[in-house]
Structure formats: structure tokens, C-alpha cells
Amino acid sequence: MTNLCISCSREVSTIANSVIFKCPKCGERIVRCGACRKLSINYKCLKCGFGGL
Ligand SMILES: [Zn+2]
Ligand SMILES: [Zn+2]
Numbered sequence: 316m317t318n319l320c321i322s323c324s325r326e327v328s329t330i331a332n333s334v335i336f337k338c339p340k341c342g343e344r345i346v347r348c349g350a351c352r353k354l355s356i357n358y359k360c361l362k363c364g365f366g367g368l
Contacts, residue, residue, distance in 0.1 A: 320348035322356045340365040 318327045318335060325348055327333035332349030343362040351358075359366035 318346045320351055321346055321358050321361070322351040323348060325350075338363065338365055 318333075319325065320327050320330075320333070327335075327346055327348040330348040330350055332352060333347060334352065335344065335346050337343065338345055338360040341360060341363040343360050345358060345360060347358055355368055357366055357368055
């Protein structure tokens, strides 16, 4: 299974400090890579539009 960052679409398994969590609103799986977290790039749930930092 590939885990692509929701912001930059890179495979996160090779990127440190990456996180996979469930959308607080709808439970959709959200993947973020360590690079985007470090840059504080906003994420947005593809399913319900819920977003955050
Ligand atoms: Zn990323
Ligand atoms: Zn959602």
C-alpha cells in the first residue's frame, strides 16, 4: 500500500516524521509527510474539506 502525502503527493515511507491519521470530521485517512509538516503546509481532507495545519 502506498502512502502519498496529501499536500505534495510524495511517498511518505521514505520521509522522516511523516504521519498518517484519520480526519477528525469524517474519518478519512490523511497522510502528511515530514517535509510538509515542517513547512506548516495546510492539509485538507479530500472527502469533506476539513483542513488544518
Ligand atoms: Zn508532503
Ligand atoms: Zn474529512
